[in-house]
Amino acid sequence: MEGRNQTAIPKFLLLGLTDDPALQPLIFSFFLSLYLVTILGNLLIILVISSDPHLHTPMYFFLANLSFTDICISTTTIPKILTNIQAQDQSISYAGCLSQMCFVLIFGGLENCLLAVMAYDRYVAICHPLRYTVIMNPHLCVLLVLLCLLVTTVNALLHSLMVLRLSFCTDLEIAHFFCELTQVITLACSDTLINNLLVFWGTSLFAGIPLSRIIFSYAQIVSSILKIRSVGGRYKAFSTCGSHLSVVSLFYGTGFGVYMSSAVSDSSIKNVVASMMYMVVPQMLNSFIYSLRNREMKGALGRLFTGKKKVHSPSSL
8 A cells, every 4th residue: 555556557356246166157158148138139129220211210210229239238248257257267457447347337328318318209209299300300319329428438438537546455356247336446545535426426417317307208298198088099109108118117227226235235246136137137128128019120020030021101100
């Protein structure tokens, strides 16, 4: 602790779920299966959307970006887990840890923002259907995605630069399966007040603002749906946002579960499992939710595998 020279190039240890050698093959198979299903499922969604002209709408444009983000999040964390298990080495370099932490922040924040943008898209489609194509024009859609990426990248780089100023001691064990920001900060020997304040305000903004936008959008959507007199019309309107609502519930539900687990439990294993449910499972299930609950996606999947073409144009929703 006499100076930064003692830990000029520190290495971190990712403890993961367990170091029991007998369980390592099972954990390896589990994460490999999750990763393959996540990659193949989300790649299939991107392929279907890009190959079917009837899905070239704002809603599916945002869905394709969400699927790409899910692939990136999984690729940032799971391959390192598999490599460490295979090599029986839990270490990760200082540069590798900071890079992983930065990309997790970027793609995690991007998914958060995309869900808010998709909620706004459904709000415009249901509450202002006649102006939908005018408001949600291609230029605005691309601009919204780029704005989300820019904001989350700036946030991630700011956190990463603030971590660079910290000094680390010899005990660099991370009770996690990836380099998570708060876990890395707790290992520092130097003062972390500024980092903790930045984490607090960053989390409040990047979780609070998108969630508020989603709640507002769905409050307006529910209000508009209740004004529809026919039951069939209500069902049709609600079905257009059912898949997105399921994904939002899964994303924020698991996030709330992680927060509650860390708040009420001191068990590192329980916290790791809860974080895994937040960082790995939603990305895998998103593709299933949109494939099984969305009629247009199911129809496009059928046309992709059978080679048939759709002869009528899609609705504005």
